[in-house]
Amino acid sequence: MENQTSLDPRSHGAGTLAVHAGTYNDPITGAVGTPVFASTTFLFQPESYEAFDQGMIRDYPIYSRYGNPSQWAVQEKIAALEHAESAIVFSSGMAAISATLLALTNRGGHIVTARDIYGGSYNLMREDMHQFGRSVSFVDPTDAAGIEAAIQENTELLFFETLTNPLLKLAPVRELGEMAARHNLFLVLDNTFLSPCCLTPIDHGAHVVIHSGTKYLNGHSDLVAGCAAGSRKYMDMVWGQMLKLGGSLNPQDCSLLERSMKTLSLRMKAHCEGARELAHWLAAHPAIARVHHPDLPGYPYPWAADLLVKGAGGMVSFEMKGGDRAGLKLMSALTLVQAATSLGGVESLISMPFNTSHSSLIERQRREIGINPGLMRLSVGIEDVADLKADFTQALATIGDINE
Ligand SMILES: *Cc1c(COP(=O)(O)O)cnc(C)c1O
Numbered sequence: 174m175e176n177q178t179s180l181d182p183r184s185h186g187a188g189t190l191a192v193h194a195g196t197y198n199d200p201i202t203g204a205v206g207t208p209v210f211a212s213t214t215f216l217f218q219p220e221s222y223e224a225f226d227q228g229m230i231r232d233y234p235i236y237s238r239y240g241n242p243s244q245w246a247v248q249e250k251i252a253a254l255e256h257a258e259s260a261i262v263f264s265s266g267m268a269a270i271s272a273t274l275l276a277l278t279n280r281g282g283h284i285v286t287a288r289d290i291y292g293g294s295y296n297l298m299r300e301d302m303h304q305f306g307r308s309v310s311f312v313d314p315t316d317a318a319g320i321e322a323a324i325q326e327n328t329e330l331l332f333f334e335t336l337t338n339p340l341l342k343l344a345p346v347r348e349l350g351e352m353a354a355r356h357n358l359f360l361v362l363d364n365t366f367l368s369p370c371c372l373t374p375i376d377h378g379a380h381v382v383i384h385s386g387t388k389y390l391n392g393h394s395d396l397v398a399g400c401a402a403g404s405r406k407y408m409d410m411v412w413g414q415m416l417k418l419g420g421s422l423n424p425q426d427c428s429l430l431e432r433s434m435k436t437l438s439l440r441m442k443a444h445c446e447g448a449r450e451l452a453h454w455l456a457a458h459p460a461i462a463r464v465h466h467p468d469l470p471g472y473p474y475p476w477a478a479d480l481l482v483k484g485a486g487g488m489v490s491f492e493m494k495g496g497d498r499a500g501l502k503l504m505s506a507l508t509l510v511q512a513a514t515s516l517g518g519v520e521s522l523i524s525m526p527f528n529t530s531h532s533s534l535i536e537r538q539r540r541e542i543g544i545n546p547g548l549m550r551l552s553v554g555i556e557d558v559a560d561l562k563a564d565f566t567q568a569l570a571t572i573g574d575i576n577e
Pocket of ligand 1 (some may be wrong): 265266268269291293294338363365367384385386387397398399407516
């Protein structure tokens with residue numbers, strides 16, 4: 174849109190893009206920030222009819238499910254940060270995922286994905302995609318050879334998470350990009366756990382990048398939103414699907430997301446630094462058996478050195494020596510770190526997969542994917558790390574000699 178701040182994403186840093194990219198420059202008032210366009214509909218102009226005539230209603234203010242200047246502003250910010258041509262915001266991460274998968278596949282098509290994906294995405298893949306005539310194969314998301322072996326004649330799309338929940342497995346993103354190109358497949362990556370400040374998958378060959386904007390992009394645990402970013406051509410397809418499924422984002426939430434994203438780069442630096450420091454500190458604690466974080470020695474995915482040069486995000490997971498009982502005790506003893514699901518907010522949150530995200534599996538199935546008793550998932554906020562360590566020190570001291 175002509176009234177939007179447009180910056181070349183390749184010659185500006187993420188901090189600058191986060192602040193400026195996409196801002197709507199109001200020609201009447203000169204407002205420094207994007208106004209909230211809380212209007213469902215817009216006066217017909219000669220250009221409105223032209224837009225209908227040319228099928229360009231995505232780009233002209235007509236009706237807010239088709240598009241609204243508050244959406245366009247935050248969409249441009251997301252696109253710039255992800256090094257994408259275009260982006261679309263949705264009412265949730267799941268709305269973005271379901272619209273993208275349906276837009277880019279066809280009846281009779283096949284999708285390759287992993288069991289190591291967000292629970293909602295896994296349920297959509299397992300319970301619903303076949304109802305729409307798409308078959309799905311589940312593979313190890315870190316095994317490029319295994320992924321390639323699962324590709325069939327009718328495969329249309331590869332769907333993975335760049336960094337997985339809760340064990341922080343890193344997808345071999347560059348190899349996946351090459352594989353998608355070789356087999357002429359869509360590569361769709363959910364980049365929620367890393368944010369564009371740590372990794373821009375489009376630079377490595379991904380066609381579409383998805384976020385639960387609920388997590389790091391918004392970052393304040395007060396908004397549910399999602400987005401997809403990619404080339405204009407593919408985003409037009411996803412937009413067309415969004416019109417039918419209906420998961421558009423309202424202007425007030427667009428404004429809140431845009432405002433929150435201005436500090437994304439700053440917040441991610443604090444999340445990454447805090448998580449890295451806590452991961453090393455937890456790894457040295459006698460009550461803890463094991464810590465999962467890309468910066469620790471023994472992290473099993475060597476491509477991290479190439480992919481995670483800007484940071485590894487704010488997540489850490491670790492196993493209590495005393496198993497689930499010790500984990501539950503730890504959660505109730507922490508005072509600064511709060512026990513709740515979700516992630517990516519300024520406040521540190523802790524949860525256990527066994528009684529939340531992975532409660533539908535039996536213990537044997539959990540162990541098979543590496544979720545051992547006592548596994549904790551920690552979303553490191555932006556508090557002072559010394560205070561987080563102090564909270565863990567006092568809480569871990571209450572555990573005593575609980576053994577598995
Ligand atoms: C939370 C999450 C989602 C779903 O996002 P909602 O905004 O809750 O719909 C998808 N993928 C990942 C990796 C998530 O963490």
